[in-house]
Amino acid sequence: xxxxxxxxxxxxxxxxxxxxxxxxxxxxxxxxxxxxxxxxxxxxxxxxxxxxxxxxxxxxxxxxxxxxxxxxxxxxxxxxxxxxxxxxxxxxxxxxxxxxxxxxxxxxxxxxxxxxxxxxxxxxxxxxxxxxxxxxxxxxxxxxxxxxxxxxxxxxxxxxxxxxxxxxxxxxxxxxxxxxxxxxxxxxxxxxxxxxxxxxxxxxxxxxxxxxxxxxxxxxxxxxxxxxxxxxxxxxxxxxxxxxxxxxxxxxxxxxxxxxxxxxxxxxxxxxxxxxxxxxxxxxxxxxxxxxxxxxxxxxxxxxxxxxxxxxxxxxxxxxxxxxxxxxxxxxxxxxxxxxxxxxxxxxxxxxxxxxxxxxxxxxxxxxxxxxxxxxxxxxxxxxxxxxxxxxxxxxxxxxxxxxxxxxxxxxxxxxxxxxxxxxxxxxxxxxxxxxxxxxxxxxxxxxxxxxxxxxxxxxxxxxxxxxxxxxxxx
Amino acid sequence: xxxxxxxxxxxxxxxxxxxxxxxxxxxxxxxxxxxxxxxxxxxxxxxxxxxxxxxxxxxxxxxxxxxxxxxxxxxxxxxxxxxxxxxxxxxxxxxxxxxxxxxxxxxxxxxxxxxxxxxxxxxxxxxxxxxxxxxxxxxxxxxxxxxxxxxxxxxxxxxxxxxxxxxxxxxxxxxxxxxxxxxxxxxxxxxxxxxxxxxxxxxxxxxxxxxxxxxxxxxxxxxxxxxxxxxxxxxxxxxxxxxxxxxxxxxxxxxxxxxxxxxxxxxxxxxxxxxxxxxxxxxxxxxxxxxxxxxxxxxxxxxxxxxxxxxxxxxxxxxxxxxxxxxxxxxxxxxxxxxxxxxxxxxxxxxxxxxxxxxxxxxxxxxxxxxxxxxxxxxxxxxxxxxxxxxxxxxxxxxxxxxxxxxxxxxxxxxxxxxxxxxxxxxxxxxxxxxxxxxxxxxxxxxxxxxxxxxxxxxxxxxxxxxxxxxxxxx
Numbered sequence: 023x024x025x026x027x028x029x030x031x032x033x034x035x036x037x038x039x040x041x042x043x044x045x046x047x048x049x050x051x052x053x054x055x056x057x058x059x060x061x062x063x064x065x066x067x068x069x070x071x072x073x074x075x076x077x078x079x080x081x082x083x084x085x086x087x088x089x090x091x092x093x094x095x096x097x098x099x100x101x102x103x104x105x106x107x108x109x110x111x112x113x114x115x116x117x118x119x120x121x122x123x124x125x126x127x128x129x130x131x132x133x134x135x136x137x138x139x140x141x142x143x144x145x146x147x148x149x150x151x152x153x154x155x156x157x158x159x160x161x162x163x164x165x166x167x168x169x170x171x172x173x174x175x176x177x178x179x180x181x182x183x184x185x186x187x188x189x190x191x192x193x194x195x196x197x198x199x200x201x202x203x204x205x206x207x208x209x210x211x212x213x214x215x216x217x218x219x220x221x222x223x224x225x226x227x228x229x230x231x232x233x234x235x236x237x238x239x240x241x242x243x244x245x246x247x248x249x250x251x252x253x254x255x256x257x258x259x260x261x262x263x264x265x266x267x268x269x270x271x272x273x274x275x276x277x278x279x280x281x282x283x284x285x286x287x288x289x290x291x292x293x294x295x296x297x298x299x300x301x302x303x304x305x306x307x308x309x310x311x312x313x314x315x316x317x318x319x320x321x322x323x324x325x326x327x328x329x330x331x332x333x334x335x336x337x338x339x340x341x342x343x344x345x346x347x348x349x350x351x352x353x354x355x356x357x358x359x360x361x362x363x364x365x366x367x368x369x370x371x372x373x374x375x376x377x378x379x380x381x382x383x384x385x386x387x388x389x390x391x392x393x394x395x396x397x398x399x400x401x402x403x404x405x406x407x408x409x410x411x412x413x414x415x416x417x418x419x420x421x422x423x424x425x426x427x428x429x430x431x432x433x434x435x436x437x438x439x440x441x442x443x444x445x446x447x448x449x450x451x452x453x454x455x456x457x458x459x460x461x462x463x464x465x466x467x468x469x470x471x472x473x474x475x476x477x478x479x480x481x482x483x484x485x486x487x488x489x490x491x492x493x494x495x496x497x
Numbered sequence: 498x499x500x501x502x503x504x505x506x507x508x509x510x511x512x513x514x515x516x517x518x519x520x521x522x523x524x525x526x527x528x529x530x531x532x533x534x535x536x537x538x539x540x541x542x543x544x545x546x547x548x549x550x551x552x553x554x555x556x557x558x559x560x561x562x563x564x565x566x567x568x569x570x571x572x573x574x575x576x577x578x579x580x581x582x583x584x585x586x587x588x589x590x591x592x593x594x595x596x597x598x599x600x601x602x603x604x605x606x607x608x609x610x611x612x613x614x615x616x617x618x619x620x621x622x623x624x625x626x627x628x629x630x631x632x633x634x635x636x637x638x639x640x641x642x643x644x645x646x647x648x649x650x651x652x653x654x655x656x657x658x659x660x661x662x663x664x665x666x667x668x669x670x671x672x673x674x675x676x677x678x679x680x681x682x683x684x685x686x687x688x689x690x691x692x693x694x695x696x697x698x699x700x701x702x703x704x705x706x707x708x709x710x711x712x713x714x715x716x717x718x719x720x721x722x723x724x725x726x727x728x729x730x731x732x733x734x735x736x737x738x739x740x741x742x743x744x745x746x747x748x749x750x751x752x753x754x755x756x757x758x759x760x761x762x763x764x765x766x767x768x769x770x771x772x773x774x775x776x777x778x779x780x781x782x783x784x785x786x787x788x789x790x791x792x793x794x795x796x797x798x799x800x801x802x803x804x805x806x807x808x809x810x811x812x813x814x815x816x817x818x819x820x821x822x823x824x825x826x827x828x829x830x831x832x833x834x835x836x837x838x839x840x841x842x843x844x845x846x847x848x849x850x851x852x853x854x855x856x857x858x859x860x861x862x863x864x865x866x867x868x869x870x871x872x873x874x875x876x877x878x879x880x881x882x883x884x885x886x887x888x889x890x891x892x893x894x895x896x897x898x899x900x901x902x903x904x905x906x907x908x909x910x911x912x913x914x915x916x917x918x919x920x921x922x923x924x925x926x927x928x929x930x931x932x933x934x935x936x937x938x939x940x941x942x943x944x945x946x947x948x949x950x951x952x953x954x955x956x957x958x959x960x961x962x963x964x965x966x967x968x969x970x971x972x
Binding site: 086090097313324345 | 550557565576
């Protein structure tokens with residue numbers, strides 16, 4: 023209680039101080055004060071005296087009443103990316119509710135999971151398959167992938183403690199690695215991505231959408247999905263090698279029962295959504311231009327899931343993550359839009375570029391920022407608080423220093439996710455995975471740092487080359 | 498199932514027909530097709546093959562994908578009135594959760610409820626007091642007022658059937674009458690009001706907000722709250738006259754226990770919200786101009802309720818009416834905004850005024866439209882479906898015929914609510930009240946028609962004079 027009051031005081035301090043101090047050159051009083059309220063939101067998201075939606079509602083409410091700009095602060099709620107992600111939540115609800123997610127998992131285990139290493143790859147590609155439609159990576163990794171991998175570990179006689187190394191310690195930490203990869207591959211694979219895309223488009227002037235995001239990041243993602251389970255295997259070699267995957271799959275599938283019509287419908291809707299999202303980008307590669315709004319596709323997919331009874335509206339109402347995402351990302355996007363309109367990012371970039379002389383090449387700038395964006399993750403307990411606090415700063419510096427906008431955007435979209443590998447609190451699902459008790463902190467941190475470093479290297483070499491190849495870069 | 502498919506076919510028929518027919522003179526192809534999707538929504542809201550949020554999500558999704566205007570259709574979600582009402586839902590949740598609503602009821606019963614007639618007035622003013630912060634009139638009337646009045650009736654030995662006339666039949670139908678009055682008095686007293694305000698501001702060019710809405714409608718409302726319980730009493734005179742109100746209140750209050758700190762905080766927040774909403778209008782009466790955005794006030798009130806622990810974020814997440822309102826009113830406002838941008842209302846008004854010559858005076862037009870807006874309510878099962886289907890038509894005709902914009906707006910805001918008195922399915926709470934079994938359909942319909950007619954007369958006489966007096970009218 024006492025600590026909560028201190029947190030609230032610290033939050034309130036920023037708007038109060040900014041209110042009573044004059045703005046620096048080049049900023050209006052309103053812009054300066056708005057920045058104070060934005061800092062209230064950042065501090066709130068880091069200290070978390072209460073949940074994120076409440077932090078944002080507070081920031082919007084008080085900024086609205088003191089700055090009389092409520093209308094401007096609410097624009098985030100009509101942001102198309104918010105509704106893209108919101109709709110994807112409905113599909114993810116369907117994956118859990120129908121049991122289709124688990125069914126895919128067991129089928130993959132049956133077909134490919136005959137060794138612990140292969141099981142590591144099954145984890146990776148299971149996560150990959152469902153990632154485009156599960157914006158809550160906590161739900162995906164913690165709700166679909168983890169329960170199955172955990173039960174496989176236990177079936178193999180691997181429990182926390184002495185038997186952890188039999189299979190569990192590898193399989194569980196590998197779930198974390200792969201989740202951190204799949205989460206950056208699609209805008210819809212992690213809720214904060216909608217925010218990063220919005221910041222990038224505002225600050226860097228990029229035009230990130232579902233299609234070019236995936237075009238840029240699926241390839242580096244697939245490379246890492248091939249690398250991580252392998253390296254993880256040799257960093258923490260499980261004692262058990264061979265697995266009776268047929269029996270595990272048989273039991274799991276027997277529990278799920280016969281495939282239901284709703285599952286088949288869901289597969290159709292899922293494919294429809296993927297095709298709808300990817301088609302414009304794929305066709306533009308062969309010179310055909312046509313527009314298909316990704317949000318419209320997502321809304322149609324969601325509506326079809328409801329119309330065909332795959333899920334009910336009540337299931338959606340019970341999906342708290344969807345509503346929390348709507349409220350708090352909508353709030354932060356509203357604030358970011360107001361900051362942008364008040365020219366705060368421009369002012370920041372201008373101030374940096376006139377006061378700092380960058381002697382590094384644009385590519386070196388990219389590498390430095392990418393590296394720093396990973397290092398600071400030791401200080402952030404969630405991707406989202408990192409995004410609101412640090413991303414605008416990195417983007418603005420990168421812009422001022424002349425980094426290629428799209429390269430910077432895609433690199434930071436990546437580090438935003440796999441940067442969280444460095445700690446055991448770097449994602450919402452981390453407490454579940456780490457909390458399963460198979461791994462020790464030191465190993466988690468050391469191996470996580472190795473993985474994050476590998477991710478970084480892949481991005482600035484193969485990733486950069488790929489972006490260049492498909493024409494995403496300016497130079 | 499079969500009837501559901503027919504309903505869906507009927508819904509889909511409109512956009513299909515509009516897609517393949519040429520637009521009339523003065524409308525673009527896009528506008529015409531958009532109208533087809535709006536009709537899909539109207540038909541869906543009337544036939545209800547599924548719940549309102551789904552109807553609207555379907556309309557937005559399919560319109561978005563076929564007309565490629567998803568961005569435009571989502572603007573409703575940043576509408577300030579939506580967030581005003583959404584925030585009020587939080588306060589109403591607090592009224593139910595803390596028990597403050599019931600406590601106020603029992604205190605009023607103790608102080609004023611010594612006869613059945615006086616109990617009728619207690620119902621009316623209890624409903625009135627909590628109406629500004631309970632946008633779900635179903636929750637207000639069905640969740641707070643009805644349970645108490647119902648238990649009072651039962652305590653008096655009045656049950657459905659032979660003893661209904663002892664007290665129950667009067668007290669229950671009176672709950673319906675008064676709810677239909679309080680619901681029009683404040684924008685925040687019934688969710689559809691946010692939609693009517695939006696339509697009126699768009700089509701008539703009025704500037705309805707929380708303040709001037711209340712300024713115009715509280716007075717006619719109070720008049721009706723004085724008239725209805727009295728007339729209702731003589732239309733259906735209860736056999737029991739005197740009531741042991743002290744004992745009823747004692748038992749009710751004993752059940753609630755000692756007043757909690759959260760209830761006191763809620764009273765403070767409630768007063769703060771009312772003052773914040775009313776202050777700009779009240780001060781402008783004495784010549785002081787100052788702006789205070791009603792939505793900002795509501796957001797602050799909601800946030801304070803969370804910060805002081807009066808309610809938790811979980812309580813809000815569980816308030817399905819709030820989320821349903823957000824989704825479906827946001828969707829319809831987005832569609833209405835797109836219709837407005839496509840000049841459909843202008844075109845309709847122009848078409849009417851060039852093809853019909855209005856020989857009636859503006860005041861006669863007002864009376865005719867007000868009367869018709871009540872009559873058509875026999876055909877609508879909810880205020881909301883009436884609003885989306887008929888209100889734009891009435892407003893456009895009124896505009897074309899030269900009715901005073903504010904008078905028309907306020908009159909139709911009133912009939913939108915009390916017009917529903919004419920049937921036993923004219924509101925979400927009607928099934929609860931009628932379903933209690935104390936009243937027969939014929940009586941409900943006849944007395945309801947009498948009450949609606951009285952409401953109409955009060956509006957076009959005293960109401961109109963009041964609006965004139967406080968300077969709301971143009972002429």
